[in-house]
Structures are given as C-alpha cells and as structure tokens.
Amino acid sequence: MLNTLSAGVLPFICLVIVFFAMAKKIDIFDAFLSGAKDGLKTLFGILPALVGLIAAITMFRTSGALEFLTKLLSPITKPLGIPGEIMPLALLRPVSGSGALAIVSDLLKTSGPDSFVGRVASVVMGSTETTFYTLAVYYGSVNIKNSRYTVPAALLADLTGLLVGTYVCYVFFNV
Amino acid sequence: MMGYIWGGMIIAAFCFGAVNGQLEAVAQSALTGAENAVTMALGLLGMMCFWSGMLEIAKRAGLTEKLARLIRPLTKLLFPKLSASSPAVTAMVMNMTANFLGLSNAATPLGLAAMAELDKINPHKGTASDEMCMFVVINTASISLIPTTVITLRAAAGSQDPFGILVPVWICSVTAVIIGVIAAKLLARRDRGRYL
Incomplete structure (x- = not known):
C-alpha cells in the first residue's frame, strides 16, 4: 500500500502542476524549458566537485581506510543499531552536500540501492541538509558573528535524522 | 574545511594503500572514481532537467x-x-x-x-x-x-x-x-x- 502511495506521488504532483498552470493560462512549455535549463546548469555546476570527491572516496575505500574508520566508530554505532557504513555519510553530510552525494552514490554502488545500508543512506541523504554551509551563507549575509545556540540545535536535528532514518528503515523494510 | 577533508582522504588512501599493499589498486580507483562521477551525473541529468522544469512551471503559476x-x-x-x-x-x-x-x-x-x-x-x-x-x-x-x-x-x-x-x-x-x-x-x- 505504502509503496503504491510512494510511487504515485510524483505523477500526481506533475498532474497538479500542469493542470493548475494551464488553468492560469501560463505558457507551460516555455516555463518548463527555462527550468530544465537551470537544472542542467546546476548539475554541470557541481560536476567538478563530484569528480574530485567521488575519486577521493573511491581511493579512500579501496585502500582500506574506510573500513578502518567504520571499525573505529563501531563502539558508537553498534549499540545504536546504525550500520557502520553509514557513519562516513553522517559525518560528512553537515559539511558538504556534494561530498555526501558522492558517498551515497558510492554506497548504492557497493551495497546495492535496495540493501538495508542503501536504504538508510537514501533516507538520511533525503531528509537532511548541508548544515554548516547554510549557516555560513545565512549568517554571513548579515554579518552575524555570534550564532548562539544555532549549531547545537541544528546538529541535534541532524543526529535525529540519522537515528530516525535508521529506525524507520527497520520498521518499513522489516529487516 | 572541505580542502582538509578532501586532502586528508587522499593522503589516508595512500598511507593505508601502502600498508595494505594496495597502492596500485588505489591509483587505479582514482580513475574509476572520476569516471563513475561522470556516469552518475549523466544518470541524474534527465530527471534533474525534468523536475526543475516542472518546478519552474509551478513557480510561474x-x-x-x-x-x-x-x-x-x-x-x-x-x-x-x-x-x-x-x-x-x-x-x-x-x-x-x-x-x-x-x-x-x-x-x-x-x-x-x-x-x-x-x-x-x-x-x-x-x-x-x-x-x-x-x-x-x-x-x-x-x-x-x-x-x-x-x-x-x-x-x-x-x-x-x-x-x-x-x-x-x-x-x-x-x-x-x-x-x-x-x-x-x-x-x-x-x-x-x-x-x-
């Protein structure tokens, strides 16, 4: 049931958008093209970062360093039930969006998109943001030097995303 | 910040690669990684364009x-x-x-x-x-x-x-x-x- 719901959302949203826009007599194809062009620009904009990061992460994994890091963190992850492979993603997520994307794509490739690890990585990636980047851009724009409690509150939200993401996957994909 | 993380990953890769006798594989993986990045970006391209286009319609409407x-x-x-x-x-x-x-x-x-x-x-x-x-x-x-x-x-x-x-x-x-x-x-x- 939930899977049908999930799969039906995207076409439904497209339908609503197109219907609504046509009712408003907007040149929808022109709007579509200009948006699609922006999408193209965004993707090519992050491509150099992705090449650098995915290359570095692949090297990091091949050398055995990733496995070492995962083992090193296992005293924290094991009792919490978090798959160890997720930790590099959890650590990099608040710092770099393209870095996190690189790790997710590597994880989906090595563990498989429908494996438990693959699903947790997808959920964590989809439900969190690049915390420190947002912080720097927003506060930098109005010269705020003292961000008070923003960092602890934001990181607590990220941690919640990691834990809830893991547990929701346990429930949804009955592992 | 990102510079340190990225540099650290590459340095760690070479150190661990040397210890584990995997140096050649590490060097090779830099090439495959770079290639994978492009494949991945191409895979994303269609959906990214389509969805951005849809969203632009939503915005204008x-x-x-x-x-x-x-x-x-x-x-x-x-x-x-x-x-x-x-x-x-x-x-x-x-x-x-x-x-x-x-x-x-x-x-x-x-x-x-x-x-x-x-x-x-x-x-x-x-x-x-x-x-x-x-x-x-x-x-x-x-x-x-x-x-x-x-x-x-x-x-x-x-x-x-x-x-x-x-x-x-x-x-x-x-x-x-x-x-x-x-x-x-x-x-x-x-x-x-x-x-x-």
Whole structure:
C-alpha cells in the first residue's frame, strides 16, 4: 500500500502542476524549458566537485581506510543499531552536500540501492541538509558573528535524522 | 574545511594503500572514481532537467504563493514575537515553501532577504536573534516533498523500488525538524536573560 502511495506521488504532483498552470493560462512549455535549463546548469555546476570527491572516496575505500574508520566508530554505532557504513555519510553530510552525494552514490554502488545500508543512506541523504554551509551563507549575509545556540540545535536535528532514518528503515523494510 | 577533508582522504588512501599493499589498486580507483562521477551525473541529468522544469512551471503559476498561505499559521508558533504580516515573516514563509517544493535556486535569495529583514529588527547587531536562530535551524533541516536527487540515484543504481524511501524520508525529516525547533525553543528560553 505504502509503496503504491510512494510511487504515485510524483505523477500526481506533475498532474497538479500542469493542470493548475494551464488553468492560469501560463505558457507551460516555455516555463518548463527555462527550468530544465537551470537544472542542467546546476548539475554541470557541481560536476567538478563530484569528480574530485567521488575519486577521493573511491581511493579512500579501496585502500582500506574506510573500513578502518567504520571499525573505529563501531563502539558508537553498534549499540545504536546504525550500520557502520553509514557513519562516513553522517559525518560528512553537515559539511558538504556534494561530498555526501558522492558517498551515497558510492554506497548504492557497493551495497546495492535496495540493501538495508542503501536504504538508510537514501533516507538520511533525503531528509537532511548541508548544515554548516547554510549557516555560513545565512549568517554571513548579515554579518552575524555570534550564532548562539544555532549549531547545537541544528546538529541535534541532524543526529535525529540519522537515528530516525535508521529506525524507520527497520520498521518499513522489516529487516 | 572541505580542502582538509578532501586532502586528508587522499593522503589516508595512500598511507593505508601502502600498508595494505594496495597502492596500485588505489591509483587505479582514482580513475574509476572520476569516471563513475561522470556516469552518475549523466544518470541524474534527465530527471534533474525534468523536475526543475516542472518546478519552474509551478513557480510561474503561483503555486508557491498558494502553498505559502497554508504554511503561514505555523509562523505564529515559530515566531511568536513577529506579526504574521511583517515583511520578515512573508520572506521566511516564501523561503520555507520554496524549500518544501525543492526550488533551491529560489529558496536561497528568499532566505537571504528574510535574514536582512530579521537583521533590521535585531537589537544586538552581530549576534543572532531568537528568530534568526529558529529560521536557520529550520533551514538546516530539510523538509522536501520529493527528494528527487536520491530517487534518481537509486533508479540509476538499478533499484527495484526507487520511490520506496519517500514516506520514510517524510517521517524522518519531519521528526528532525520538530526536534530542531524544540531544541531551539528550549535553548532560547535558557539564555533569555542575556539577550533581551
């Protein structure tokens, strides 16, 4: 049931958008093209970062360093039930969006998109943001030097995303 | 910051590679990694264009304003000191709506406009006000309707069920935002005496 719901959302949203826009007599194809062009620009904009990061992460994994890091963190992850492979993603997520994307794509490739690890990585990636980047851009724009409690509150939200993401996957994909 | 992480990964890769006798494989993996990045970007390209196009239609049709009207009542709870019709709240509501729809290109300028409005009414310049903290915390968490990038990545990796993560993502992001908001509220109460 939930899977049908999930799969039906995207076409439904497209339908609503197109219907609504046509009712408003907007040149929808022109709007579509200009948006699609922006999408193209965004993707090519992050491509150099992705090449650098995915290359570095692949090297990091091949050398055995990733496995070492995962083992090193296992005293924290094991009792919490978090798959160890997720930790590099959890650590990099608040710092770099393209870095996190690189790790997710590597994880989906090595563990498989429908494996438990693959699903947790997808959920964590989809439900969190690049915390420190947002912080720097927003506060930098109005010269705020003292961000008070923003960092602890934001990181607590990220941690919640990691834990809830893991547990929701346990429930949804009955592992 | 990113420079150190990236450099650290490469240095660690060579050190571990040397110890494990995997140097050649490590060097080789730099090439495959770079190639994989391009394959992945190409896999994302179609969906990225399609979805950005759809969102642009939604934006031009005024769907953002429509949705923003639904979010507005929430601001009473999040920013009790601001009036719901103030320019700061208007900008923040538009920013949250744009984020929700996944219009990240539109969301950032709206967010910066909101920060500028909030700074006008901030009595302690250089120090974040409670409203700023709350707004930034909400922005660092993410509630989005469709996490297109992840879904596309999953499909490109051969998933049988690329959309299966959608409901888990919603549950997870809503919980994370709620926890962030509660934490911000509690922490604001804690140092109320210092910044009034």
